[in-house]
Amino acid sequence: MITGPQMRAARALLGIDQKTLAELAGLSVPTIQRMEASHGNVRGVVDSLTKVVAALELAGVELIADGSASTAGGRGVRLKVPPPRH
Numbered sequence: 639m640i641t642g643p644q645m646r647a648a649r650a651l652l653g654i655d656q657k658t659l660a661e662l663a664g665l666s667v668p669t670i671q672r673m674e675a676s677h678g679n680v681r682g683v684v685d686s687l688t689k690v691v692a693a694l695e696l697a698g699v700e701l702i703a704d705g706s707a708s709t710a711g712g713r714g715v716r717l718k719v720p721p722p723r724h
Contacts, residue, residue, distance in 0.1 A: 640691055640701055642676035648699040662693040 649659055656674070660667045665686055673680045673690065680687060691701060700710045708716075 639679045639703070640687065641679055642674045644701060645670075645674045645680065645690065645694075648694045648701070651699060652694075652697050654697075659690070659693065662697060663689040664693075665689060 645659075649655070654662075656667055656670045660670045663670070663686075669682070669686060670690070673682060673686070680690075694701065700708060700712070702708050702716060
């Protein structure tokens, strides 16, 4: 699974815009916009999700699941779970 914020962060790491990601994934810009607008896991057609993930991975992004270790090496960022608010 991928989240909207992960998609935006992946694009930022690659230095690409939504149009470029859409082209790499073979999807429309509105589809990318809808996916990125998701607050949690991106919902949509499985084929579209697969295309986005494959495009990002081919471009050099490793998508790390919550609680998983990064095994590929390289530089990157990870969003920490925020501390509980009191």
